[in-house]
Amino acid sequence: MPDKDKIAITLDHGAGGKLAHQLTTELLLPLFDNPLLAQLHDGAVFETDQGRLAFSTDTFVVDPLFFPGGSIGELAVNGTVNDLAMCGALPRYLSMGLIVEEGLPMADLRRVLEQARAAMDLAGVQLITGDTKVVPRGAADKLFINTAGIGVVPPGIRIGGDGARPGDRILLSGTMADHGIAVLTQREQMAFQSDVRSDTAPLNAMAQAVLAAAPGVRVLRDPTRGGVGTALNEIAVQSAVGMTIQEALLPVDPAVAGICDLLGFDPLYLANEGKMLCCAPAQQAEAALAAMQASPYGRRAAIIGEVTAQEPGRVVMATRIGGRRIVDMLTGEQLPRIC
Amino acid sequence: MPDKDKIAITLDHGAGGKLAHQLTTELLLPLFDNPLLAQLHDGAVFETDQGRLAFSTDTFVVDPLFFPGGSIGELAVNGTVNDLAMCGALPRYLSMGLIVEEGLPMADLRRVLEQARAAMDLAGVQLITGDTKVVPRGAADKLFINTAGIGVVPPGIRIGGDGARPGDRILLSGTMADHGIAVLTQREQMAFQSDVRSDTAPLNAMAQAVLAAAPGVRVLRDPTRGGVGTALNEIAVQSAVGMTIQEALLPVDPAVAGICDLLGFDPLYLANEGKMLCCAPAQQAEAALAAMQASPYGRRAAIIGEVTAQEPGRVVMATRIGGRRIVDMLTGEQLPRIC
Numbered sequence: 181m182p183d184k185d186k187i188a189i190t191l192d193h194g195a196g197g198k199l200a201h202q203l204t205t206e207l208l209l210p211l212f213d214n215p216l217l218a219q220l221h222d223g224a225v226f227e228t229d230q231g232r233l234a235f236s237t238d239t240f241v242v243d244p245l246f247f248p249g250g251s252i253g254e255l256a257v258n259g260t261v262n263d264l265a266m267c268g269a270l271p272r273y274l275s276m277g278l279i280v281e282e283g284l285p286m287a288d289l290r291r292v293l294e295q296a297r298a299a300m301d302l303a304g305v306q307l308i309t310g311d312t313k314v315v316p317r318g319a320a321d322k323l324f325i326n327t328a329g330i331g332v333v334p335p336g337i338r339i340g341g342d343g344a345r346p347g348d349r350i351l352l353s354g355t356m357a358d359h360g361i362a363v364l365t366q367r368e369q370m371a372f373q374s375d376v377r378s379d380t381a382p383l384n385a386m387a388q389a390v391l392a393a394a395p396g397v398r399v400l401r402d403p404t405r406g407g408v409g410t411a412l413n414e415i416a417v418q419s420a421v422g423m424t425i426q427e428a429l430l431p432v433d434p435a436v437a438g439i440c441d442l443l444g445f446d447p448l449y450l451a452n453e454g455k456m457l458c459c460a461p462a463q464q465a466e467a468a469l470a471a472m473q474a475s476p477y478g479r480r481a482a483i484i485g486e487v488t489a490q491e492p493g494r495v496v497m498a499t500r501i502g503g504r505r506i507v508d509m510l511t512g513e514q515l516p517r518i519c
Numbered sequence: 520m521p522d523k524d525k526i527a528i529t530l531d532h533g534a535g536g537k538l539a540h541q542l543t544t545e546l547l548l549p550l551f552d553n554p555l556l557a558q559l560h561d562g563a564v565f566e567t568d569q570g571r572l573a574f575s576t577d578t579f580v581v582d583p584l585f586f587p588g589g590s591i592g593e594l595a596v597n598g599t600v601n602d603l604a605m606c607g608a609l610p611r612y613l614s615m616g617l618i619v620e621e622g623l624p625m626a627d628l629r630r631v632l633e634q635a636r637a638a639m640d641l642a643g644v645q646l647i648t649g650d651t652k653v654v655p656r657g658a659a660d661k662l663f664i665n666t667a668g669i670g671v672v673p674p675g676i677r678i679g680g681d682g683a684r685p686g687d688r689i690l691l692s693g694t695m696a697d698h699g700i701a702v703l704t705q706r707e708q709m710a711f712q713s714d715v716r717s718d719t720a721p722l723n724a725m726a727q728a729v730l731a732a733a734p735g736v737r738v739l740r741d742p743t744r745g746g747v748g749t750a751l752n753e754i755a756v757q758s759a760v761g762m763t764i765q766e767a768l769l770p771v772d773p774a775v776a777g778i779c780d781l782l783g784f785d786p787l788y789l790a791n792e793g794k795m796l797c798c799a800p801a802q803q804a805e806a807a808l809a810a811m812q813a814s815p816y817g818r819r820a821a822i823i824g825e826v827t828a829q830e831p832g833r834v835v836m837a838t839r840i841g842g843r844r845i846v847d848m849l850t851g852e853q854l855p856r857i858c
Contacts, residue, residue, distance in 0.1 A: 189623045194653025203651065207629060211636050216612075216647035224647035226612060228567060228671075237614035237667055241652045241659075273555075273565060275576035277665040279618070284528045290546060297550050308555040308563035311577045311665075312542065314533025316855055319580070321658040326616040326650075328576055328667030332567075516655055 197406050197449075197510030201414075221341055222263035222401065225333055234269035236260055237328035243517040245292060245322055247366040249358075249377030252325055253296035255453055255519055258380050259404070260329040261303045265384035266400045266456065268339040268391060269331030271303060276310040277326040282317045292323065303382035305329065337391060341418035343398025346489040349465035350423060353386065353456045353472045354379065354480040355431045356408050360450030361439050363518055376435050379477075381454030386475035390456075393471035394464035401457045404519060406510045409448035411457055412495045413509040419459075420492040425485030425507070427499045448497075449510045451518045459487055536745050536788075536849030540753075560680055561602035561740065564672055573608035575599055576667040582856040584631060584662055586705040588697075588716030591664055592635035594792055594858055597719050598743070599668040600642040604723040605739045605795065607678040607730060608670030610642060615649040616665040621656045631662065642721035644668065676730060680757035682737025687826040688804035689762060692725065692795045692817040693718065694770045695747050699789030700778050702857055715774050718816075720793030725814035729795075732810035733803035740796045743858060745849045748787035750796055751834045752848040758798075759831040764824030764846070766838045787836075788849045790857045798826055 192199040209218060216224045223236030238259040245252045257274065264271040276296070280289065300307060362378040387400055399419070403411035408430075416423050432440075432447050440447050454477050460468040465483055472481035495507040531538040548557060555563045562575030577598040584591045596613065603610040615635070619628065639646060701717040726739055738758070742750035747769075755762050771779075771786050779786050793816050799807040804822055811820035834846040 187625050189619045189621060189625060189628060189653055191621050191653050191655060194619065194651055200651065207625075207632065208649065208651075211629075211632050212639070212646040212649075214645050214647065216645065217649070224612070226647065228570070228572075231567070233567075233572075233669075235612060235614060235669060236648050237616045237665070238650045239616035239618055239652045239665060241618060241654050243658075273563070273574060275574060275667045277576045277578035277616075277667075279578055279580060279663055280528050280533065282528060282530050286526050286528060286546075289528060293546065293550050300551070306553050306555065307551040308553065308565065309575050309667075310547065310551075310556070312533055312539065312547075313578045313580045314528055314530050314855070315580050315660065316530060318657075319582075319660040319856070320663070321654070324618055324659070324663070326576070326578060326665035326667075328614045328616075328648075328665075330572075330574060330669065516653070517658070 191516045195405065195510060197410055201509065219340060222266040225267055232333040234264050234267040234331040234333050236263035237326065238263060239324065239326040240519055241324050241517050242363060242519050243321065244366055245288060247378055248362045250380040251292055251295045252323060253292040254299040254380045256325040256327045257296050257299035257303060258382050258453060260327040261305060262383045262402045264329050264331035265387040266402050267333060268337035268400065269333045271305045271329055271331040271384050273308045273330045274305050275328045276307055278312045279320050279324040280312065280314045281320045281322050282314055284322055303384060339398060339400050341399060341415050344415055344419035344421050344459040344487045346421055346487050347462050348459040348487040349462055349483050350425060350485040350487065351458045351460060351468055351472060352408060352431065352482055352484045353478040355433045355436065356452060357436050357440065357447035357450035358433060359453040360515055360518055361436045364515055374435060374439060379452055379454035381477040383454065383456050383477065386472060386478050387456060389471040389475060390458055390468050394460045394468035396461040396464045397458050397468060399459040403452050403455060403457055405451050407449040407451060408457065409507045410510045412507065416495050417493045422488040422491040423485060423495040424488055425497050427497050429482055429484045431480045431482050448507060453519060530855045534744065534849060536749055540848065558679060561605040564606055571672040573603050573606040573670040573672050575602035576665065577602060578663065578665040579858055580663050580856050581702060581858050582660065583705055584627060586717055587701045589719040590631055590634045591662060592631040593638040593719045595664040595666045596635050596638035596642060597721050597792060599666040600644060601722045601741045603668050603670035604726040605741050606670065606672060607676035607739065608672045610644045610668055610670040610723050612647045612669045613644050614667045615646055617651045618659050618663040619651065619653045620659045620661050621653055623661055642723060678737060678739050680738060680754050683754055683758035683760050683798040683826045685760055685826050685828040686801050687798040688801055688822050689764060689824040689826065690797045690799060690804065690807055690811060691747060691770065691821055691823045692811045693819040694772045694775065695791060696775050696779065696786035696789035697772060698792040699854055699857055700775045703854055713774060713778060718791055718793035720816040722793065722795050722816065725811060725817050726795060728810040728814060729797055729807050733799045733807035735800040735803045736797050736807060738798040742791050742794060742796055744790050746788040746790060747796065748846045749849045751846065755834050756832045761827040761830040762824060762834040763827055764836050766836050768821055768823045770819045770821050787846060792858060
């Protein structure tokens, strides 16, 4: 985008929607062009002498650091664990890079790191290398955490955003938008009481269970920033397929739905931190669903729609009232610093 | 440090000196306790089914983004490349996590990333996964970059901070403090003209050449934050040896020495971004030195001292005027946001 160099970075460039997609495809991909990066998946899978490894990274800038259901510590661990899990990998090792603002109470740092450690134990991963930078007051806001992770991809597993086929069923492992709403209500000091908690959770065991139960699954994705709507669009584009989802089948917690109605948010575009999407061949869809529902993080899993051959790259929602609505990629930032 | 939880994080906690060491050994290591992390090396080395891999991460918060001799883009690549190289590894793959402040000119981001790409080509590594977060104006300062990297450790290579033995010669691959002074003069808009440029450079080829020429080398380290003085102290502690270095043998560029004199900085504690230390058995020291000097980044390499059995953990400098000065670990932050 040579003519666009006069523009400045906006919040939308980080929102996981259209502008972020454009930044990736127009600046980052051409610049760092290579086949592994071009997979455009949650993580990259590369061959070693024996076996394949997955490698992924994610940075967390969530505000506030602590919110109902979790903290930046758990997010930073689960985020990278889940990116690896969505490659079909068994997450093994993490790195952690901290950027701390001068003045952060040591007790807050300790609490965040303790919660990170607990999340690592739950996911079965180890922190093996790290780095800490402290910046002067005002040069960063409290604490940012980057994690990168390495996982082992079992033989025979081939997962990618381009693996959806017409006829596949689309599965979602539980309710949408819990994380987005939990952070939002905490941040805005909302007057109303809410029991909504972040869904931050490790998805590696559930992902492996799904792949064991439904070996035909070729697409896994965790709908974080940009939500389910954006993640489905990415898959539809990469697989060159259409998708139809049923509004009536989309799991949403009633409290989350209520807050979304009140504030004018669409749960399809709010962040999730412990949910996964998968596309499963029709004859294996029930087995995949059962595997999800057997997980403590997948009890409300549902089949939400179907992959189609019509209108490749387009996601359509059949509404409750019998209409048909196009589900576009998120445009603009709904909630900055949500993860 | 349970009684210390009331304290807050200070700049010194990120300075690569005593407080940073304390944060690592008293909070991070006990919390994330595992043998790989406890290596306390620039990167962690772990076994896979066939062969060993090295994994490392580093975050860059340098201010300003551009300085004589480089930018945050080159630093972010070379920093992780060098951490892997100091494990004896061949760096292969990088991840990159960007935190961008809203309002950063797109042209600046593009320039940084182009310089990162050029540095990757020079080092022979590929970016294979990444993440971009944008935070609102004022929540971060311009741009922070985290990189993590994976390298392959050739069979037979065993490098660690604990491998120094009495009688080993201590080698430094070139002049000290160039990076620290280059950033400082740029940042402070100094009135005097200076030709000092950052030494940011990839050290992987030089490290491999040293290991080929001097297979008895068991310690490699790049003296970044905290400088040569702090890096030597870390090795002395981990190896439980003493060290004596000769002031007269320490390579310092005259312009850097002059600025240090003027401003009261000690080049022993200023950051380097393209230099390495190694400890080589006495009979292989000349071969290691020749390998360094044959590299474009090691022309001014020198043998600067010797590992001793006296006073384990202590580094002593024989001064030009025949005195003896203890070289302690850096205490306090000389220059925040130097890398």
